[in-house]
Amino acid sequence: MMNDDGLQGRSPLLVVEDLKKHYGAARGLWNKQQRVVKAVDGVSFDLQAGETLGLVGESGCGKSTTGRAILHMERPTEGKVVFDGQELSGLNREQLRQLRRDMQIVFQDPYSSLNSRMKVRDILAEPYRIHGLHRGREMERVRELLEMVGLPQASLEKLPHEFSGGQRQRIVIARAIALRPKFIVCDEPVSALDVSVQSQIVNLFGQLQRELDLTYLFISHDLSIVRHMSDRVGVMYLGRLVELGDKSQIFQHARHPYTQALMSAIPVPNPELQRKREKITLRGELPSPMNPPSGCRFHTRCPWAEERCRQVEPAWRETEPGHWVACHLAD
Amino acid sequence: MSRNEPILNIEELTVSFQHPNGAVKALQDVSFSLNKGEILGLVGESGSGKSLTALTIMKLLPDQAQVEQGVIVLNGKTITKLSAKEMRKLRGNDVSMIFQEPMTALNPLVSVGKQIEEMLVLHKKMSRSARKARVIELLQSVGIPEPELRYRQFPFELSGGMRQRIMIAMALACEPKVIIADEPTTALDVTIQAQILDLLKEIKLKYGTSILLITHDMGVIADTADRVAVMYAGRLMEMAAVDELLTQPRHPYTVGLLASMPDITDEREGELTTIRGSVPDLTRLPVGCPFHPRCDFATERCTTEVPPLTDDGHGHALACWNPVKGGGIHDER
Numbered sequence: 001m002m003n004d005d006g007l008q009g010r011s012p013l014l015v016v017e018d019l020k021k022h023y024g025a026a027r028g029l030w031n032k033q034q035r036v037v038k039a040v041d042g043v044s045f046d047l048q049a050g051e052t053l054g055l056v057g058e059s060g061c062g063k064s065t066t067g068r069a070i071l072h073m074e075r076p077t078e079g080k081v082v083f084d085g086q087e088l089s090g091l092n093r094e095q096l097r098q099l100r101r102d103m104q105i106v107f108q109d110p111y112s113s114l115n116s117r118m119k120v121r122d123i124l125a126e127p128y129r130i131h132g133l134h135r136g137r138e139m140e141r142v143r144e145l146l147e148m149v150g151l152p153q154a155s156l157e158k159l160p161h162e163f164s165g166g167q168r169q170r171i172v173i174a175r176a177i178a179l180r181p182k183f184i185v186c187d188e189p190v191s192a193l194d195v196s197v198q199s200q201i202v203n204l205f206g207q208l209q210r211e212l213d214l215t216y217l218f219i220s221h222d223l224s225i226v227r228h229m230s231d232r233v234g235v236m237y238l239g240r241l242v243e244l245g246d247k248s249q250i251f252q253h254a255r256h257p258y259t260q261a262l263m264s265a266i267p268v269p270n271p272e273l274q275r276k277r278e279k280i281t282l283r284g285e286l287p288s289p290m291n292p293p294s295g296c297r298f299h300t301r302c303p304w305a306e307e308r309c310r311q312v313e314p315a316w317r318e319t320e321p322g323h324w325v326a327c328h329l330a331d
Numbered sequence: 332m333s334r335n336e337p338i339l340n341i342e343e344l345t346v347s348f349q350h351p352n353g354a355v356k357a358l359q360d361v362s363f364s365l366n367k368g369e370i371l372g373l374v375g376e377s378g379s380g381k382s383l384t385a386l387t388i389m390k391l392l393p394d395q396a397q398v399e400q401g402v403i404v405l406n407g408k409t410i411t412k413l414s415a416k417e418m419r420k421l422r423g424n425d426v427s428m429i430f431q432e433p434m435t436a437l438n439p440l441v442s443v444g445k446q447i448e449e450m451l452v453l454h455k456k457m458s459r460s461a462r463k464a465r466v467i468e469l470l471q472s473v474g475i476p477e478p479e480l481r482y483r484q485f486p487f488e489l490s491g492g493m494r495q496r497i498m499i500a501m502a503l504a505c506e507p508k509v510i511i512a513d514e515p516t517t518a519l520d521v522t523i524q525a526q527i528l529d530l531l532k533e534i535k536l537k538y539g540t541s542i543l544l545i546t547h548d549m550g551v552i553a554d555t556a557d558r559v560a561v562m563y564a565g566r567l568m569e570m571a572a573v574d575e576l577l578t579q580p581r582h583p584y585t586v587g588l589l590a591s592m593p594d595i596t597d598e599r600e601g602e603l604t605t606i607r608g609s610v611p612d613l614t615r616l617p618v619g620c621p622f623h624p625r626c627d628f629a630t631e632r633c634t635t636e637v638p639p640l641t642d643d644g645h646g647h648a649l650a651c652w653n654p655v656k657g658g659g660i661h662d663e664r
Contacts, residue, residue: 058520164609165377194376194610195547196625199591199603206602221521228593228603251595265525267550268594271574274553281529282522285490 011085012046013183013215014070019043019079021062021069037290039065041239042079044316049182052209052216054230056223056262060286061236063219067185070217071103072096084182101131104176108188110168114160120146120171121156127178145174148211149204166197170204177208183215190225202229223266227251232322235259238289238297241316245323255319255330258298296328304329337364337404338508338541339388339426344401346380346387348613355613357383357396358565362640365509370535370542372556372573374549376610379562381545385511388543389428390418406508424454427502431514433494437486443497444470444482450504469500473530492523499530506538513545528555549589553577558646561585564611564621567640571647581647581654584622620652628653 021040040062047053055063069076072088081088083103091099107113114123124145125138134141146155149170160168169189176184186205190198202225208214218229226233233250235243235258243256254260261280268274282301287293296314299305306328314326346358358380365371375381386392388403390413403411406425410418422428430436438446444466451462463482470478473496486494495515502510512531516524532555534540544556552559552573560570561582569582580586590604608625611617617624623633632652640650 058522166609196376196588196591196606197609199593199605200607202593203602203605223521224593224595224597227595227597228599261522263595265521266595267525267528267548267554268596269549269553269577269589269592270594271553271577273596274550279525281525285492285523286520 013049013084014047014217015080015082016046016066016070017044017080017082019066019069019081020077021065021074022077035290038239038292039289040069040076041289041292043236043239043241045234045241045244047183047215047217049215050209050213051231052218052229054226054233055217055219055236056221056226056233057236058221058262058286060238060289062239062289063236064187066236067105067187067217067219071100071105071185073105101179102182103185104179104181104183105185105187106169106172106176106189109192110165110172111160111192113172114168116160118159119156120151120158120160123160123171124174124178127175131179133179141178145178148177148208149174164197165193166200169193169201173201173204173208177212177214180212181214183217185217185219187219188221189218191220191222198225205229223263235262238287238292240297240326241324242298242327243323243325249320249323253323255323255325256298256327257302257304257329261301261303296326298327336367338367338406339365339543340402340404341384341388342402342404344384344387344403345399346383346392346401347397347399349395349397350614352614354397356399356565356616357613358387360640361401361562361565361567363560363567363570365541365543366558367508367541368535368539369557370531370544370555372552372559373543373545373562374547374552374559375562376547378564378610378613380565381562382513383565384562385428385513385543385545388511389422389426390415391428420454423450423502423507424505425507426509426511427505427507429495429498429502429510429512429515431517433491433498433518434486436498437494439486442483442485443489444484447497447501447504450501454505465504466500469504470497473497473500473503474526475500490523491519492526495519495523495527496530499527499534503534503538503540507540509541509543510534511543511545514547515544516551517546517548524551531555549577549592550594561588564616565613566621566637566650567648568622568650569648570640575647581649581656582651583626583628583653583655586655587625587627620650628655 019040020042023037023039043066057063068074070081121142124142128134128138143153146153151170190201193201218226220226230247232246234241237258243259261282264278264280280303284301287300293300295311296309299309308328314328316324316326318324319330342362344358344361347354347356361384373381402409447466447469448462451457451465467478470481475481475496516527531542535542556573559573559576561568563584569585580589587606591606593603606625611621619634619636620638623629630653638650638652640648642648
């Protein structure tokens with residue numbers, strides 16, 4: 001098939017199609033019916049090489065599970081993940097392991113994601129040893145890695161506890177880029193850091209993306225940082241994407257009431273502006289993903305819900321090029 | 332409402348910890364007051380001493396910590412030298428505290444209604460039925476639907492937001508003059524955070540309660556606080572009315588902190604402004620101003636002499652030898 005309209009025509013680095021991850025919840029003593037938590041329940045998007053897609057939503061919306069299911073750290077219950085032309089579900093353990101050179105993840109907590117008994121030199125050389133790369137010359141590469149993430153060479157002989165949180169996250173990032181991956185899932189990578197250090201790490205992600213042509217899935221509950229980092233943004237609610245679009249579509253022209261409410265709930269550090277902002281206060285709390293509401297999953301908290309919202313699930317549709325929304329009222 | 336009348340006054344508070352390398356000063360010369368009916372935001376990063384300040388006021392310091400100097404006056408009464416027993420009478424009654432993680436602050440084995448009632452058993456002489464009625468009323472006032480049903484429920488049956496409302500009901504039970512809220516919304520989602528912040532503001536207006544709101548989030552401060560105090564490495568760096576501090580900050584640390592945070596309305600692209608280095612280790616604090624190694628404006632004097640917190644006469648206090656000229660209203664003087 002021919003397609004020659006620029007960006008749209010490039011085949012994406014990552015295609016996620018109707019991804020689902022369900023967990024069986026413990027059965028009650030008297031209730032023999034198996035209950036299922038639908039953590040991710042039908043998520044689809046593409047990711048172009050070199051771009052950053054921000055994935056936002058509140059706790060329990062399934063954004064982290066989406067990241068893990070894409071990497072097949074947990075096998076998806078259903079759906080398709082195609083990375084660089086290869087469909088992951090068809091791969092065996094060894095093939096997946098090879099593919100993980102190209103797909104990495106950085107977690108939130110740099111304290112628990114580093115082995116406290118390993119020196120930095122061993123932490124960073126480990127990926128090369130596991131994959132049998134650069135034998136005898138690992139240390140050269142390790143030194144290069146330290147340079148790239150802005151850590152002094154003296155770090156080599158130190159243990160993780162000798163570093164601050166921000167420096168530890170630099171070590172984690174150095175390990176993630178050791179094998180020159182194409183794609184990194186960043187799962188709340190700055191949330192555990194002090195505010196004055198967060199911006200340093202955000203800048204480091206940006207700099208590495210330019211140098212190494214990286215593609216990011218940037219998962220965060222912090223919409224301000226997502227706005228800064230991302231080219232496009234997806235908003236999740238109870239296991240589903242409710243809106244997806246490029247940064248300006250989401251932050252300036254949000255169509256879904258949940259996206260609008262989420263953004264209006266984040267206070268801005270300017271008191272005058274904050275007092276003037278229009279706030280949409282959501283009623284109630286997040287329903288259980290074990291028993292999501294009928295129709296539109298957001299209808300129990302939506303200020304504008306109508307009868308059809310309670311009964312009919314809204315279609316996932318493109319309201320303008322690249323801007324996807326699942327809402328009956330987004331016309 | 333009587334403005335600028337302090338209900339809580341802290342003067343030159345210094346707290347140290349025992350450490351193998353000698354005493355570590357975790358709070359140094361901290362002075363501020365909380366006025367009647369105001370919300371004072373206390374901001375800072377890890378190790379800044381903001382939570383420790385709260386624990387010192389509540390007299391809940393761990394054993395290794397020691398108050399070296401300072402006076403704390405609550406509602407006209409000096410509480411610094413109170414015995415444990417006397418303090419117990421005050422806690423919950425005159426001053427109460429809300430913690431970040433309501434799950435660990437609540438007893439998992441006692442119904443939430445009973446836990447709130449416990450406050451009344453300790454501090455008020457009330458009949459059993461009057462107590463229960465008061466608890467139901469409290470649950471209602473913090474926005475908990477079906478209070479009769481919730482009364483009998485256990486913490487695990489409630490969501491994070493509901494548990495935090497229970498904590499707030501408990502803090503309100505004896506109508507304290509002062510509530511200390513230590514990162515009360517940090518563990519919550521933003522849509523729930525907005526609800527809880529609205530509740531705190533409502534409590535201030537309805538009961539005239541003074542609230543010391545500890546947070547690291549300048550957005551929360553802008554939304555909720557009347558005045559703000561910024562802490563760094565155990566010291567107060569800057570203190571002013573919220574509008575002034577956030578729009579015309581003068582301490583290089585406050586300026587850097589605000590500049591390094593992107594906000595949701597921010598359309599800037601490219602690199603974020605950063606503060607170099609990281610938050611100092613309290614066991615290896617620099618001499619002079621604790622911020623000088625990270626400061627773009629540091630001079631010789633900053634490396635030797637600690638700048639004292641000085642008020643400019645307009646309620647804007649600053650501990651800095653080389654404050655940033657903000658083009659603010661006070662700069663013409």
